[in-house]
Structures are given as C-alpha cells and as structure tokens.
Amino acid sequence: MLRSRHGPEGYGCRIAKTKVEMLRSIAVLAFLLRFTVVPVAADPTDANNSPSALMATGNSQFQQSRYADALRSYREALALYQQSGDTDGEAKALLQIGIVQVNVSGYADAFQTEQQALALFQQQNDRVEEARTFLMIGFLQYGQRHADAALGSFEQALALFRHLGDRDGEARALNDIGAAQAHLNQYSAALESFQQALAIDQQLGHLDAEAQNLFGRGNVQVLLGRLSDAMLSYQQALTLFEQVGDERSAAMAARNIKNTQALMSPPPSPSPHPSPTASDTESVTHRQIL
Numbered sequence: 001m002l003r004s005r006h007g008p009e010g011y012g013c014r015i016a017k018t019k020v021e022m023l024r025s026i027a028v029l030a031f032l033l034r035f036t037v038v039p040v041a042a043d044p045t046d047a048n049n050s051p052s053a054l055m056a057t058g059n060s061q062f063q064q065s066r067y068a069d070a071l072r073s074y075r076e077a078l079a080l081y082q083q084s085g086d087t088d089g090e091a092k093a094l095l096q097i098g099i100v101q102v103n104v105s106g107y108a109d110a111f112q113t114e115q116q117a118l119a120l121f122q123q124q125n126d127r128v129e130e131a132r133t134f135l136m137i138g139f140l141q142y143g144q145r146h147a148d149a150a151l152g153s154f155e156q157a158l159a160l161f162r163h164l165g166d167r168d169g170e171a172r173a174l175n176d177i178g179a180a181q182a183h184l185n186q187y188s189a190a191l192e193s194f195q196q197a198l199a200i201d202q203q204l205g206h207l208d209a210e211a212q213n214l215f216g217r218g219n220v221q222v223l224l225g226r227l228s229d230a231m232l233s234y235q236q237a238l239t240l241f242e243q244v245g246d247e248r249s250a251a252m253a254a255r256n257i258k259n260t261q262a263l264m265s266p267p268p269s270p271s272p273h274p275s276p277t278a279s280d281t282e283s284v285t286h287r288q289i290l
Contacts (some may be wrong), residue, residue, distance in 0.1 A: 131160035211240035
C-alpha cells in the first residue's frame, strides 16, 4: 500500500536529512579557518623587500582575501629566510603558505607544506607552533575526509597545549576533536569534548568561541536525539553570535533551530480511511478485475 510522503516514512527521511545537515554544519563552523595569520610585525628600519616586511605584506593581503598576492609575498619571504639560514622564519613562512594554499591550490598542496613546517618546528623544539601546526594539519586531513587521522592530529595538539598550559589552545583543540568525533559517530565522546571546550571558553570570556562550542554541542545533542537540549544550545549560541556580530554563524544557528523544531513535531498519524460507498466498492472491484 502506498503511503503519504508526509507520513511516518517522510518523517524518517526528514530525520536523516537533518542529521546530514547537522554534520555538515559541524564541519563548516568548527573549521571556518580559525587559523589567523602569524603576527609578524615589520621593523620600520627594514627595507620593503626584507622577509619580515614581505610577511607583513602577505598578512595584510591574506586578511583582504587576496590569496594569490599573499602566496607570492610569503614565498618571497620564504626564499629570503632560506638564503639567510633563518629556520624559524622559514617555518613560519611555510605555515602561512600552507594556510593560503587551502584557498589557492587545495588541501593536498597545503598538507605537504604544513608537514614541512611541522618538521622545522619540531627540529627547533618550538612547541607552541608545533601545536598550532598540528591543528592545521588536522584541518587539512578533515577536509580530505580523513576524520580518523584528523582526530589523531587534534589530540597531539591538545597534549601539547595542555603541556604548555595554553588554555585557549586547549579549548580550540577540544572543539576540533569534538567535530572529528561526531563524524566518526562517537557522539557521546564528542559531546564531552564540546562540554570541556565550552567550560574553558566561558572561563576565558571568549564569546565567539563559546558560541561555536554551544553550536557544536547542539549538533551532537540532535544526533543523540536530545532535541530539547539541542534547542537550548542553539538558542544560546544564536544569542552570542548576534552579540559578537557573526552574521553567518547566526544564520546557521537559526537554521538549525528551525530544523530541530521540525524534528520535535511528531509525525502525522495516517488519515483514517472513510468507509467505502457502494460506488467506491464497485470502482475498486472493477479496477482489481482489470
């Protein structure tokens, strides 16, 4: 017997579709390139073509979304750092090149560049930049749909941030770990990771990061079927996104509130069939015979 597409089967499709959207929004929000440019201030006495001046120029171009120009500036700086044997500058230039390559040539090129940067940071025992680079590598692995490998990179970053006592870095790593765990169907673990990150961001007063974690927590709560809890998380996230002026994320939170409200509506009961009239019976019998 055919059933209405608005009945229980349609409701099941709506649940599946909403879960896909939750996972997609976890990915979008958790990895909205929260990797800012390396702060390299140019010395006023430097020539315009000095590596630090070129890095500063690249930073400015990156922030203006002039990615091809930024890539050119960073590569020029990289060449100068390599000529002078400045390994620290070389590593930081490679880190920035990898970030820009995501927007220019894709994940694969960026991944190779970040691996080079990581090796140099480890060689220098620069744990701060090593942790930061592990986050970037995890993002690239995640973008190539290797959530298991990404989770490993994020966990290495988390261990380093905790060793350094960097609470902000710890929260960032926990947020990314939660996103990767959600994509690996580790929903309870993901919820715990988002909860830990949220507690740190609340302590630090980082409203934008707090909003991201509330949003991520809401997504996982939906996937766990805890719809009332998810609604509260989304509403709190929406308030914070609006407070910090993040319109894109606010729109995503509003959309997920709408999707969750739809899931909270019970599926419509099948309409009872009226008793057939004589003519109906005859018609049905005639069709069956045909």
